[in-house]
Amino acid sequence: MNIHPFFKTTVLLISMLMMFIPDGASARQAKSVILVYLDGGPSQTDTFDPKPDAGRDIYGNFKEVSVTNVPGIIIGSKLPLLAQMADKYSLIRSMTHGVNGHETGHYAMITGDLSGGDVVYPSYGAVISYFKKDSYKGILPPYISITAANNRFNEGGFLGNRFKSFDTGGAPEKTTFEVEGIVNPFISAEKFNQRLQLLNAFENINPYFKTSAYKQAIDSMRQHNISFIFGEAGASFDLSKESKEVRERYGMHRTGQACLTARKLVEAGVPFINVRSTGWDTHKKGFQRLSDMLPELDQALSALIADLDERGLLESTIILCGGEFGRTPRVQWEAPWNGGRAHFGKAFSYLVAGGGFIPGKVVGKTDKTGEEIVERKVYPADLIGTVYLLMGIDPNGTLPHITAGLLPVLPSLGKEGQSNGLLYELIKP
């Protein structure tokens, strides 16, 4: 084949130019995911999909809304800080899976699997740790939950325990965030060393394991842990290293300090961080409870997005916020609910930001009352698949199963009624 020299030169020039464009394929690759998981099922009507014109049976006690800094987008009145920065994130108002039970809702929302098959799929945190197992070199575990994963089902799925989350335990809002196994206020370094010496001496004279084949491997794991405890790993959880202003910006509560920890873990390169906030199952006296909970979320999440942005980390960090489902748009005023909302898997919202997601947009639309989706259904597999894509993982790839061979990463992706296509409209070309 004859190729014109001019054409060759042009191609070469274009290729060279592309190398200098910072926002090419490489920028498409997000490095970390922070999932701010609102466990229990947050109300979309009171947060990201308000219906101020739908009557009191829908908007309940929150008729007011927050007008955001993006023309045409309004959000709930209890989220004024997030309203000032709607150009930094996008909203999906048409999430759906139709599941109304907590644990099956969790399963759908954190595995993306709606296939109803006989296989338990791993959570996306586990899948991301699996695919990053060779490239991620950090000392911290690749998948960390603050303070614990949901564990309502086996989150490692068929990938096994190795890819489950590391639960920090402890309470980040306390003076010392006592991360299980890493930060132990009861034991000084001196005491720790004394004990280690005792252990070594014991095993050197121990009649059973003096020459054990295990000893070498175990000694090296112990050594690894010692550098872990006293090295940078501990520092990543040490919130006292942060200024008072920064800590207060996130809020001196569980969600705030957990989000601040998440930022520190992003800086340490951890690929998946699950900030699990509980208490969103607001069946009873929902508006009272949300009046307490939403300002904390508003403060924490807005600080997290702004802080990552200021540090130049937002482009490489995906932030997601949502729960296992939403709540019924129609308020249950009667006793025993007294103004609560029930589980609703038919139509709910998620916030997405950073990591290659286009900000300032709204995807999908619900009807006047919010009970039906009228535009662009988004299924769990569509959202998770898009996250995989941004993380450089092929959403159509496969995972190894012990007896069944290779299985699709997302069994529901591309299937009628379980998927409606990846969110290409929300990612930068």
Place this chain on the structure above:
Amino acid sequence: MKKIICMLLIVLSINTLSANEIDNIVRNTLHQHFLPCGDEVFLRRTFLVLTGRLPKSDKAVQFLQSVHPEKRALLIDSLLDSDEYVRYVVMRWGDILRIKSEFPSNLWPNGVQAYNRWLYEQISANVPYDTFVRNLLLSQGSNFRSPAVNFYRAFIKKIPENIYQNIQLLFLGERTTPFEGAACFDQISYKTTKEWKEEIIYLDYAQKPRKKTVKLSNNKSIQLQPGEDWRKQYTEWLTDKQNRRFAAVMANRLWYWVFGKGIVDEPDDWGAHNPPSNKALLDYLTDQFIASGYDTKALLKLILNSGVYQSSHAPAGFYIAQRLPAEVLIDALADLTGIADEYRSRVPEPFTFYPKDTRAIDLGDATVSSSALELFGRVSRDVSLESQRNNTLSARQLLYLMNARELEERIRKSNALSELCKQEKDIPGVCRAITLMTLSRFPTDEEMLLYRQYAQKNKVSVRQLASDILWMQINSIEFLYNH
């Protein structure tokens, strides 16, 4: 001189060890003499294998100081008759029967409780294995009142193919199986009642068989007649003495439960692609199991009384050291500190809290868990494979044992340790008591010296010494492994 006496003692003990047929077969294949294990190793190993618990200190002392010539055989008998044995076996069956309230088995807490209770009764009565399997597979009725029917409920998709595949895996070790035999389970039907979460499993006798003649694994065929319970023909074929695979799979599973490695390994992967490592041994165990009338306790007794079992850990002996299973380790930490984890079920709401002294072994529900249990690889009960239990020690697990605030708090607060310090008064007494409860043996002279030097050098109180030694022993390889 000391060496010569030691050698003599070893030779003597090898000769006096009652070699049974298992030993002859293993010796004929491996041509190797195995160093017998000491009493303290035998004691700890046997408690762990049969009950998933460490021996209590008084029991340990009693056994170690006994001069009864049959004391090992007697210990095996008494443990096989213990309640703890039954509970531990219920847990093992619960793993492979996938007993779980929520996803993916979805048995719901009442179903889980009834199912566990039923298992407990079957194992407690040492119901012959073939009868046990028939009781399980031929069950019908309510999930609360005929608990064995929960077997047919523990599926995401309750279709004959999935049920059949699971049965073939559990009782014949078949990982992939042709679906023809699934027809035997076509009649199984489900209906709900007015009682919350009750489900009735019944047979739809109006059904016509998909095929009149159904071919099963070993080229045997059975006839399905309208109006009969088709499961019966299948179960008769399955549990027939002629079907040696049925007995062999369970004999091998028992071997696996004792040694952590099957003669066919993995124990649920049978077929030409995965032959037994010692066919003569497997044949012998299978014969014995059938001849005993499928008596699982009798087979365990035979295995545990062998010299192979009572040998030292590899390479000098046959036994392969294994890390303590998650529940066993977590329960041991609760016993040693006297402070147990608290467990709760998130269904039904409001949350149900388990009694404070509930053992992890007795939870009976993989939906109920804790971070520590998850960390040490507790089985999630998603699939019926023994390999789901991962007992490999990881750095993250060691991190918990070395430095978890939660564990350290329990060691510090432990009334059990404080009481022990009060009772024993002096350093040697405290060291002896801790070593007995943690490692099931007396400390050596060298160790005693080490502890004394440690206390002197670091100027620690007796109570602090107790904490330090317990921490150290919990972190030692000797504790973490069943060896």
